[in-house]
Each structure stands twice: as C-alpha cells, then as structure tokens.
Amino acid sequence: MIISRTPFRISFAGGGSDLPSFYRKETGAVLSTSIDKYMYIAIHPFFDRDKIQLKYARTELVDKVDKINHPIFREVLKMYGLTGVDLNSIADIPSGTGLGSSSSFTVGLLNAVRTYLGKASSGEKLGALACEVELDKVGSPIGKQDQYAAACGGLNFITFYGDETVNVEKIIMQPDKKRELDENLIMVYVGGEHSANAILRQQSAAISDQRKFEAQRNMVKLAYQLRECLENNKIDDFGRILHEGWLMKKSLTSGISTSVVDEVYERGIKAGALGGKLLGAGGAGFILFYCPGERQDEFRMKIGGMNEMRFHFDDFGSKIIYVGDLFKDI
Known part of the structure; x- marks a missing residue:
C-alpha cells in the first residue's frame, strides 16, 4: 500500500487572477499558504487484477477505466493506463468549503499513482499535471492556484503567465x-x-x-x-x-x-x-x-x-x- 498526504490551502490575495480569462491578458499573482488539514489517498493492488475499486463518497467497482463515474479518478487512471488497483480517499474537511479540496484530491491521487508506478514527482511537476487533469481533461472552469499550493506547500507567491507557465516563490519571513x-x-x-x-x-x-x-x-x-x-x-x-x-x-x-x-x-x-x-x-x-x-x-x-x-x-x-x-x- 502507498498513502499520500496532501494539504488544503488558504488563499490570501489575488484569487481569480489564476483564471485564463485574466492571466492570458495580464500576468496573474496569488499569495497563499497550505495548512495542516489534509487529503489522504491510499492505493493498493486489488485482488482481482482485471478490475478497479474506488472508495470515496461512494464505492465504484468497474472492469474498465472508461466506466468510472468519478472524472478525476477516471482521467488519472486513464493517463497512466492503470488497472487492478484499489483506491481510497479520506479528507479532514468536506468538499465545497473553500479550501481547495478538489485540487488537493487530484494532486494527492497523482502523487500516489506515480509513486505506485515508481515515478519521481516534484511539487511543480505534480502541480502542472493536476492542472492538466482538471482543466484540460476534465474541463473544470477553475484556475491554477490550488494545484500548485497543494503540491508545493508552504507560504508562497504564485505567478501565472500568459504562456501557461507558473512560478512558485517561497515567502521568507523571520x-x-x-x-x-x-x-x-x-x-x-x-x-x-x-x-x-x-x-x-x-x-x-x-x-x-x-x-x-x-x-x-x-x-x-x-x-x-x-x-x-x-x-x-x-x-x-x-x-x-x-x-x-x-x-x-x-x-x-x-x-x-x-x-x-x-x-x-x-x-x-x-x-x-x-x-x-x-x-x-x-x-x-x-x-x-x-x-x-x-x-x-x-x-x-x-x-x-x-x-x-x-x-x-x-x-x-x-x-x-x-x-x-x-x-x-x-
């Protein structure tokens, strides 16, 4: 079994400038921090190697990735061609409360899956992959700050550029x-x-x-x-x-x-x-x-x-x- 732990975030200033409608016209910037409330994702080989079992707010048991209802689970497993696994998610705080839980889920899932497959993952890599999953593959009308905040952690100034690149800078304080x-x-x-x-x-x-x-x-x-x-x-x-x-x-x-x-x-x-x-x-x-x-x-x-x-x-x-x-x- 592999378990990832991914923090939720608080955004202090600049929220909304991570949306394409803004940063493609003018550079966006957000100051945020991750906090000690977490999303946990566990991955384990499933006893039936031809099926996939998922446990979140509901339980899914499918024999093909395309049959998965949960869009983020579906797109991440499809991205890596992964089957024969049992995936479980647990969170300290429910979704829909403004702490970036959806992106913490995506980042944590990617981290767990990539580790399961023996792939190294930096924070910036996980942030970029989570944006690809949520924005491009799932088509969520969201920005990019939550993915990088959850993946990199800490008190950060995050800049969003029109060429789709993102820069994460640590805020250094006494x-x-x-x-x-x-x-x-x-x-x-x-x-x-x-x-x-x-x-x-x-x-x-x-x-x-x-x-x-x-x-x-x-x-x-x-x-x-x-x-x-x-x-x-x-x-x-x-x-x-x-x-x-x-x-x-x-x-x-x-x-x-x-x-x-x-x-x-x-x-x-x-x-x-x-x-x-x-x-x-x-x-x-x-x-x-x-x-x-x-x-x-x-x-x-x-x-x-x-x-x-x-x-x-x-x-x-x-x-x-x-x-x-x-x-x-x-």
Whole structure:
C-alpha cells in the first residue's frame, strides 16, 4: 500500500487572477499558504487484477477505466493506463468549503499513482499535471492556484503567465513573525457548500467587463503589497489588505457572498478582527479573520456560537507518508 498526504490551502490575495480569462491578458499573482488539514489517498493492488475499486463518497467497482463515474479518478487512471488497483480517499474537511479540496484530491491521487508506478514527482511537476487533469481533461472552469499550493506547500507567491507557465516563490519571513501571523489567523465555518465551478464561471465571464477586469487587476496589486509586507516582516497591514481584497472580490459577481456571509463577517470585524475574507470561490464554507493576539479572547467571546476550526501552516506540500512492501507484486 502507498498513502499520500496532501494539504488544503488558504488563499490570501489575488484569487481569480489564476483564471485564463485574466492571466492570458495580464500576468496573474496569488499569495497563499497550505495548512495542516489534509487529503489522504491510499492505493493498493486489488485482488482481482482485471478490475478497479474506488472508495470515496461512494464505492465504484468497474472492469474498465472508461466506466468510472468519478472524472478525476477516471482521467488519472486513464493517463497512466492503470488497472487492478484499489483506491481510497479520506479528507479532514468536506468538499465545497473553500479550501481547495478538489485540487488537493487530484494532486494527492497523482502523487500516489506515480509513486505506485515508481515515478519521481516534484511539487511543480505534480502541480502542472493536476492542472492538466482538471482543466484540460476534465474541463473544470477553475484556475491554477490550488494545484500548485497543494503540491508545493508552504507560504508562497504564485505567478501565472500568459504562456501557461507558473512560478512558485517561497515567502521568507523571520520565524517569530511567521509564527505570529499563523497565530493571528482565525477560521470560522459559516456552513453550506458552494459550487466553485458555477461561481468561477460567473467570475471568469465578469472579467470580460472592463470595470471587473480593473477590480481583478487591483486584487493582483494587493497580492504584491501583501508579499512586500510579509517579506519585510510587517504584518500590521495584513488585515487591511484582506479586507480590501474581499470588498473587491465581492464586486466581481453576486454569487461570491450571501447575506449570511456578510452578517458573520460584520460580526467578526465588530468583535475585533482587522479584516478577513470568505475562502474559496465564494457562497459558503469558511471565513478567515485576521485578529491580533491581544484581541482574540474578546473576539471568540463576541463571535460565540460560530464553529471555529483551529489550524496551522503546512510547509511541505504533498507527501508520501507510507510505502508498503508492494513493488515486488506490481
């Protein structure tokens, strides 16, 4: 058996500029981090070597790859001509909550399958392959940031170019300031699930409007501002930048926020947070707040009743955490 562990991600600034409708006109940029909440993929030889068994939210048992219903499982196994395997997925957090779970699944699946076949995989390689699977083969109307964030791990500035290349740069901070940043971030669950594909289709279409394109361009500028303040170990403006980015993102399309999200966000700001944003494409999931340590007790008291999810930064990206004695059998 082989087991991969792939982190989920939080995007701080620049989201949406990883969509082709933007970066093919102007260079996109996102600042994000992976976190210590994970997708696990296990692969093992199946006792019937002519069949494939898949276990995720449902169970599939098929005798041909083309019969697989799950599009990512189907396209990855087809890509490598792989059969006679048993694949299982387990996640710390459900899908549709804004933490990039779909891409973490794709990256983790690729890492597990490639390791099963004895192929080496760098983070950048896994990110590029995951984009190929999700964007080109499955046809999902999504961007590229989640795949590279999950594959490479860490606190990164990710740039998207019109020639389809992607550059991942680590943000280097003083350890104590990075630890303070980690501790000042609070995530609360507002419930529900969103359809990221539907919202991203709307966002991609909206960017064709010049005013919306300008808003997206300003969101990219905020990503550069955020990189500068972090690299200079100045996190005082972090909340302000999150807040500005959230207001700009909401202006792109009505599906990004809801009355429930707006109400929770306002409660958080009144409770002492300096800024925040809804994570992911929008509509539901988790709201991230930036709240200085001295205000956090009051924040948690005033925001009482909300489901907080404790987390920390992840520095490693997708990893193989278990390799059993199976290579002699494949």
